[in-house]
Amino acid sequence: MRKRLYVFREDGKPAEAIIRRYNEEDFEALIEVQRQSFPPPYPEELWWNVDQLREHIGRFPEGALCAEMDGQIIGSMTGLIVDMADYEHAHSWETVTDSGYIRNHNRFGDTLYVADICVVPAYRKTGIGKWLMQTMYETVVALKLRRLLGAGRMPGYHLAAGQMTPEQYVQSVMSGERRDPVISFLLRCGRTPVGIASHYLDDEESCGNAVLMEWANPFVYGEQP
Structure with missing residues (x-):
């Protein structure tokens, strides 16, 4: 999956952006996106690590998205499929995402659950976060899931x-x-x-x-x- 589109900068000028699945070569850049997106007091230990990212692309590559502009990764979105009946009794981020490792990904579930979405501050007014979300909606439709759900x-x-x-x-x-x-x-x-x-x-x-x-x-x- 590779989507090319145009977004608008704060000065009103259009700029090309790409949304695609992330891969192992992107891991360092994805962690940097997390660092910029979630500064203190957000806990540093909740940023993605390499082992988690490796699980994302191995278990559910359709739910591992990143956005590029100006030759760099500026945002990402990660999801997994779950049956929410398994988690309504204990709905925490740690439980429903397997602490971010998504080893509980269930391809027979009915809900695409958002584990994370982030865009670096310098690009947040371009609308790229909305395009990442729209792309995940398209995944819900393509996989014939009932809904997308996430906790903001x-x-x-x-x-x-x-x-x-x-x-x-x-x-x-x-x-x-x-x-x-x-x-x-x-x-x-x-x-x-x-x-x-x-x-x-x-x-x-x-x-x-x-x-x-x-x-x-x-x-x-x-x-x-």
């Missing part, structure tokens, strides 16, 4: 945690009272909030919470579980 960070929640619950915080973003960089981005990508995962990730800004956000495959019909 709530980096603005720590500023409001003393006044409202995580559910109330998400609702305040949905009503336009607040803006959260991650939740707002996922909404623009067509994702819909479907719940809160508590103790999802060791993330101080989100106070350990994450909002579960879904994209339902419009080509899958019939009764939904």
Whole structure:
């Protein structure tokens, strides 16, 4: 898979971008993308490592995507297929992604679960993150899965945690009272909030919470579980 498209820089000029599957030659660049995308207080130990990346391309290459611009990798997105009935009792990032190693990838599952999406800060206003998400939606359709699901960070929640619950915080973003960089981005990508995962990730800004956000495959019909 290799997709060529054009995005727009902040100065309004179009620039070519490429979205493709990542491979072993990209590992060092992918880890650098993580470093730039998730600075402290985000835990450094949660950045991808080489062993995890090797599992991604070996177990589910369709879910191992990266974006290139100006001759360098500027973003990535990683997913796996799961049966969510196996995880609803213990929905944490560590459990549902096998601590990022995705050895629990289940090709017979019905849900493409997003383990991670990131774009380096210098390129976030180009829309490349939205194109990565769109490409993963296309994977959901191609594989005839029921949906894409993932838990988004709530980096603005720590500023409001003393006044409202995580559910109330998400609702305040949905009503336009607040803006959260991650939740707002996922909404623009067509994702819909479907719940809160508590103790999802060791993330101080989100106070350990994450909002579960879904994209339902419009080509899958019939009764939904």
